[in-house]
Amino acid sequence: MKLTEAKQQFISSWGAFGTHWGINRTMAQIHALLLITPDPLTQDDIMDELNISRGNTNMNIRELINWGLVERVLLTGERKEYFSAEKDIWKVIKQIVKERKKRELEPMMKLLDQLEEVEGDKRDKHVKTFIDTVSSIKKLGKQADKTLDVMIRAEESWFVGSIMKMFK
Amino acid sequence: MKLTEAKQQFISSWGAFGTHWGINRTMAQIHALLLITPDPLTQDDIMDELNISRGNTNMNIRELINWGLVERVLLTGERKEYFSAEKDIWKVIKQIVKERKKRELEPMMKLLDQLEEVEGDKRDKHVKTFIDTVSSIKKLGKQADKTLDVMIRAEESWFVGSIMKMFK
DNA sequence: CCGAAGTTTCAAAAAATATTGAAAGTTTAA
DNA sequence: TTAAACTTTCAATATTTTTTGAAACTTCGG
Numbered sequence: 203m204k205l206t207e208a209k210q211q212f213i214s215s216w217g218a219f220g221t222h223w224g225i226n227r228t229m230a231q232i233h234a235l236l237l238i239t240p241d242p243l244t245q246d247d248i249m250d251e252l253n254i255s256r257g258n259t260n261m262n263i264r265e266l267i268n269w270g271l272v273e274r275v276l277l278t279g280e281r282k283e284y285f286s287a288e289k290d291i292w293k294v295i296k297q298i299v300k301e302r303k304k305r306e307l308e309p310m311m312k313l314l315d316q317l318e319e320v321e322g323d324k325r326d327k328h329v330k331t332f333i334d335t336v337s338s339i340k341k342l343g344k345q346a347d348k349t350l351d352v353m354i355r356a357e358e359s360w361f362v363g364s365i366m367k368m369f370k
Numbered sequence: 371m372k373l374t375e376a377k378q379q380f381i382s383s384w385g386a387f388g389t390h391w392g393i394n395r396t397m398a399q400i401h402a403l404l405l406i407t408p409d410p411l412t413q414d415d416i417m418d419e420l421n422i423s424r425g426n427t428n429m430n431i432r433e434l435i436n437w438g439l440v441e442r443v444l445l446t447g448e449r450k451e452y453f454s455a456e457k458d459i460w461k462v463i464k465q466i467v468k469e470r471k472k473r474e475l476e477p478m479m480k481l482l483d484q485l486e487e488v489e490g491d492k493r494d495k496h497v498k499t500f501i502d503t504v505s506s507i508k509k510l511g512k513q514a515d516k517t518l519d520v521m522i523r524a525e526e527s528w529f530v531g532s533i534m535k536m537f538k
Numbered sequence: 539c540c541g542a543a544g545t546t547t548c549a550a551a552a553a554a555t556a557t558t559g560a561a562a563g564t565t566t567a568a
Numbered sequence: 569t570t571a572a573a574c575t576t577t578c579a580a581t582a583t584t585t586t587t588t589g590a591a592a593c594t595t596c597g598g
Contacts, residue, residue: 203484203485203487203488203489204488204489204490205488205489205490205496205497205500208485208488208500209500211481211484211485212485212500212504215478215481219474219478221392222392222470222473222474223391223392224389224390224391224392226585226586227586228586228587237503238499238500238503238504239496239499240495240496240498240499245544245545254587254588255587255588255589256545256546256588256589256590257546257547257548257587257588257589257590258586258587258588258589260545260546260547261546261547261586261587264546281543281544281595281596282543282544283544283545289499289502289503290506291503291506291507291510292506292510295510302390306387306390310383310387313379313383316371316379317371317376317379317380319371320371320372320373320376321371321372321373322372322373327408328373328407328408329373330408331406331407331408331457332373332376332377332380332406334457335405335406335457335459336380336406338458338459339459341530342459342460342463342526342529342530345529345530349529358510361510361513361517362509362510362513394555394556395556396556396557413574413575414574422557422558423557423558423559424558424559424560424575424576425557425558425559425560425576425577425578426556426557426558426559428575428576428577429556429557429576429577432576449565449566449567449573449574450573450574451574451575
């Protein structure tokens with residue numbers, strides 16, 4: 203397979219993959235493009251490469267910056283802004299986990315705390331089932347929260363290395 | 371908070387939560403409803419409770435069954451089919467992880483295997499960056515695959531219990 | 539201060555996704 | 569075998585999400 207074709211494949215699959223994870227197609231594609239490109243790119247480079255409009259490119263780059271996955275790079279003597287993606291995939295994963303934890307897991311935990319305090323007699327099976335369900339989601343959610351914190355602080359070697367063998 | 375209100379909240383938040391995870395709103399809502407309802411429900415019960423059409427209900431129940439999260443229950447002496455959700459949340463999580471691994475992670479790994487074999491001189495920095503990116507995603511993906519396998523086979527106590535303390 | 543180069547915004551249009559509901563299909567009791 | 573009860577399908581419709589691109593805005597050298 204030629205590089206050009208492989209790049210296309212990678213970008214388009216990464217985009218499709220992203221849509222299963224609540225990330226929009228274009229955002230994932232821009233990220234993919236920046237991951238596999240050695241040097242920083244301008245907004246126009248990205249527009250041309252992916253055939254998308256200026257506005258769309260701008261919005262999604264901004265969103266990638268919000269997620270902490272892409273940064274602005276100012277090349278000396280250049281008027282234009284360049285963009286470049288973090289290339290260390292372990293850092294990328296940790297950053298995504300961190301953001302999603304903050305955006306999704308934490309608000310869900312807050313809601314469950316409230317819902318657990320529903321009024322009513324626990325001898326009523328409707329009340330009981332509700333509280334039991336909420337509590338057990340909360341319990342696992344709290345654990346997931348802790349586990350992800352450990353992961354966010356960890357080095358790649360922790361994940362890939364020998365410690366994990368203990369679980370085999 | 372009254373039970374009725376709490377139920378509504380739970381269902382609607384679970385639905386919104388689902389959309390961030392590539393699951394459609396209605397599917398997540400039906401799942402939420404079944405999770406907090408002690409007895410199995412019929413399709414009509416679900417339609418009435420969530421105010422959705424017959425077709426939509428039917429499709430999404432079917433999808434939940436495909437995911438292994440809901441099962442048909444035949445009550446003796448009843449003509450109608452009833453539906454009920456697995457209530458053990460750890461089992462639910464494992465089932466979701468298992469399905470998503472099969473549907474998403476595994477196909478991605480296959481693609482990366484192909485893309486790693488791109489033609490070209492590794493001294494060309496475009497080729498090098500591409501291969502390095504693909505390889506490192508593959509490496510972490512393989513590790514994630516193994517880790518999730520361990521998780522799928524594990525008991526809840528593994529996740530919540532003392533073993534995890536080693537990582538703190 | 540001017541104007542060219544570059545960036546951002548956002549209302550409108552397009553595309554993708556989800557929902558409806560009536561018709562077709564299936565099952566079962568008598 | 570019939571018909572009532574129940575389930576499934578799917579073309580049309582509605583909703584949501586994404587994308588476009590022109591206009592507004594910002595920045596900077598001279």
